[in-house]
Amino acid sequence: MPLMQALSLRHSTREFSTRKIPDQVLGDLLWAAYGVNRANGDRTAPSWRHIIVIDVYAAMEDGLWLYDPTRHALVAHPAGDIRARTGQQDFPARAPLNLVYVAHGQRMSELAPENRKLFCSVDTAFIGQNVYLYCASVGLATVFRGAVDYPMLARAMRLPEEQFVTFAQTVGYPKGS
Ligand SMILES: Cc1cc2nc3c(=O)[nH]c(=O)nc-3n(C[C@H](O)[C@H](O)[C@H](O)COP(=O)(O)O)c2cc1C
Numbered sequence: 001m002p003l004m005q006a007l008s009l010r011h012s013t014r015e016f017s018t019r020k021i022p023d024q025v026l027g028d029l030l031w032a033a034y035g036v037n038r039a040n041g042d043r044t045a046p047s048w049r050h051i052i053v054i055d056v057y058a059a060m061e062d063g064l065w066l067y068d069p070t071r072h073a074l075v076a077h078p079a080g081d082i083r084a085r086t087g088q089q090d091f092p093a094r095a096p097l098n099l100v101y102v103a104h105g106q107r108m109s110e111l112a113p114e115n116r117k118l119f120c121s122v123d124t125a126f127i128g129q130n131v132y133l134y135c136a137s138v139g140l141a142t143v144f145r146g147a148v149d150y151p152m153l154a155r156a157m158r159l160p161e162e163q164f165v166t167f168a169q170t171v172g173y174p175k176g177s
Contacts, residue, residue, distance in 0.1 A: 001137040010132045013141035016095035016172035020061075025138065026097070029171065030056065030067045030074075032134035033099070034127050043069065045126035053107045054123050054166070057100040057157065059083050064157065077157070085156045086168045088147040095172040100153065101127060106162045117166075124166040131169055141174040 021029070034056050037044050043052070056067040058074060059082050065074035084093035092098045103120035111119060128144040135142040145168045153165050 003133070006133045006136040009136040011136075012143040013174055014089070014091055014143055014170075015175035016091055016141055016170065017175050017177055018094055018096065019173045019177070020096050021140070021172065025140070026058070027072065028138075029131065029134050029140070030058070030069075031072065033131050034067070034069055035072065036069050041070065045123070045130055047123055048108065048119050051107050053104050053120055054127060055102045055104070055163075056127065057102060059086050059098040059100055060096060079157055082153075082156045085153055086148065087145050087170070088149060089145070092145075092168070092170050095170045097171040099131065099169040099171060100157065101166045101168065102157070102159060102163050103166050104163055117164075120164075120166050128167065128169055131171065135171060139173070139177070140171055142169060142171045144169045 032044060034043050034045055034054065042050060047053070057077065058065045058067060061081055064077045064079040064082055066077045068075050083095070083098050086092045086098040086100055101124040105116040105120055108116045108119055131142055148165060148168050150165055
């Protein structure tokens with residue numbers, strides 16, 4: 001789909017079908033989100049000084065997975081089905097996929113600590129818009145979310161102290177489709 005058409009279709013949706021996302025579509029979605037698009041390892045979304053601070057996790061019925069962009073693979077992350085804990089609204093629990101964006105703020109060691117959250121959020125926002133545009137182009141529904149119980153989600157994901165969730169984003173087919 002031409003970019004201009006995808007932009008004209010981009011919008012947030014909060015009603016999802018429970019229909020599973022096929023593996024090929026999931027792979028394309030994750031690549032569009034933050035895949036490697038150059039030989040030097042850089043990504044489809046920009047990063048401050050090429051320093052990759054965001055991990056993309058996929059919370060699905062079959063568990064929690066970390067996207068490894070270098071291998072273009074999902075790596076199991078032992079936590080079970082945590083979809084319901086990725087957001088404070090009702091739809092994340094039933095939608096097939098919730099992306100959770102996790103920051104390694106300490107990698108931005110040259111930034112003052114108070115700026116690290118800001119820069120991590122900006123990195124995440126670019127990824128989120130990639131997801132919106134991919135979804136618009138293939139008929140998937142999505143919404144970027146900040147209504148998250150951050151301490152609870154960090155515990156559910158068993159994140160180490162220095163990592164933190166920036167945002168989450170629900171993806172699925174629109175209800176009734
Ligand atoms: C930083 C940020 C946080 C958001 N958090 C939520 C959220 O927690 N729940 C939700 O339903 N939508 C959330 N949204 C989506 C916005 O509500 C949505 O983008 C806005 O209503 C405009 O609608 P549109 O995306 O269809 O243009 C968030 C959007 C942004 C940019």
